[in-house]
Amino acid sequence: MAVFDETMSPDDHMLTADLASYFQTARQGLTCVLDGLAAAGRSPESISTVLDFGSGYGRIYRALAAGFPQAQLTACDLMEPAARFCAETFGGDWARSSEVLDEIRLPRTYDLIWLGSVFTHLPAHRWVSLLDFLARATNAGGIVIFTTHGATAIEHIENRILARNPHMIAAERFAAMKRTLQLTGFDFIPNKPAAIRHQNDRGIKVSEGEYGFSFASEEWVARLVDRLPPWRLVKYAAPGWGRNHDAATIVRA
Template sequence: MQADIERKIHPDDGMWQPAESWYFAVGRSALRLVDLAARASWLPKIGSILDLPCGHGRVARHLRAGFPDAELYFCDIDHSGADFCAETFAGTAIHSKPELTEVALPKVDLIWVGSLFTHVDLDRTRRWLRYLSEHLNPDGVLVATFHGDWSLRMQEIYQMIDPPSWERIVADYRATGYGYAPYRDVDMGDYGISLSRPEAIIAAVRDIPGVRLAGYMERGWADNQDVAMIAREDREIPWTPEFRSRK
């Protein structure tokens, strides 16, 4: 699959690090998760995909190569990233806003959310998961990543946020299952680092009507971030032979 991808890199692509091999490997890992999520759902075919936040195409190039006939939407608060992806990978750009629920989104078969919930608090995580789930077609699936337990080690290796803020995050994480603090050394508004237990994410999914948790994988994305797969299938629908035959 890698040989078929578009390899053009935008000069402002902040993910073009620490090495070319890692950049493309992370994208391939996302494509693998999309395939796994589709197999874990009743989705017969992926005809439309929303990549949010798309950045400058680390994952988008693999989505286009993996689903050449699909309708792709690229959404990011960095408008240049969304525009670059739309032009380079043949899709539609959507300019995002700080509050995701204020953004008009299409209904699609699959939504890929790579490293968005890793940067916001629990209230936004719960609210945005519900909003995104509402934009799935019937049997569609949402694939989203989170900072799980492995990120405790990652902070020691690669400092994601200043030590005092990290101490606050970890304290809340241990007490409630979800910790968050905004960045203090950069002007990014209420945007920072979060840390979540699987139980906290599963509880958030359980509060969304009309869906079911199709899967949860620790360190599923690039052997780093946790992954939740949420299918647009009502968990309360009773099983009947007719229901099965409809699927």
């Protein structure tokens, strides 16, 4: 595994435990990407452009910079200072993300795009629009790897996160989500208004009702990808990133 830069931003809100755990998540992210490339029949050396969409302050970006030293990297995030920090600290360039996808101005198209914990916060209609956006941002034969809240995440959230913070999602709503997931394969629980205000204060500009927690079965993800002509699903790993995120690898025609 490539050695990556461990420089931290004091504003990195993803540092919720110790640094060792944070950097382990970074290594797991790179492993997830390399596994996805292998499933798609691509070598790391064949990748010349990489986008970390939802980069934050570089938890995975730093590992991508080390794992793809020959590639041109771009960090993109709703928090402009975070994307800028990635580019200035770990190399590459940056772009400001937006809830309105047509407002995003990326500097190029990409061979590889990583989205760690992005789809996990979006309602179903925004999965479709984001996949359409990614199709325009990906080169022919390019690869997108994104993480989801599948069965492993549900167990992790229920037994760990909600055990510590039961007010994040009401127990009744979480139970209803699990029933809906069995019936349809997807459900979305929007963040409470106070949480949206907190995110906006941090610079994560999102609208009420459009950001929260999404949960999707492997079958639902596969059906969605199959209905969108540019994409082909080549790998679904459960868990794929760490112990609590599934990971889907799709290839653009």
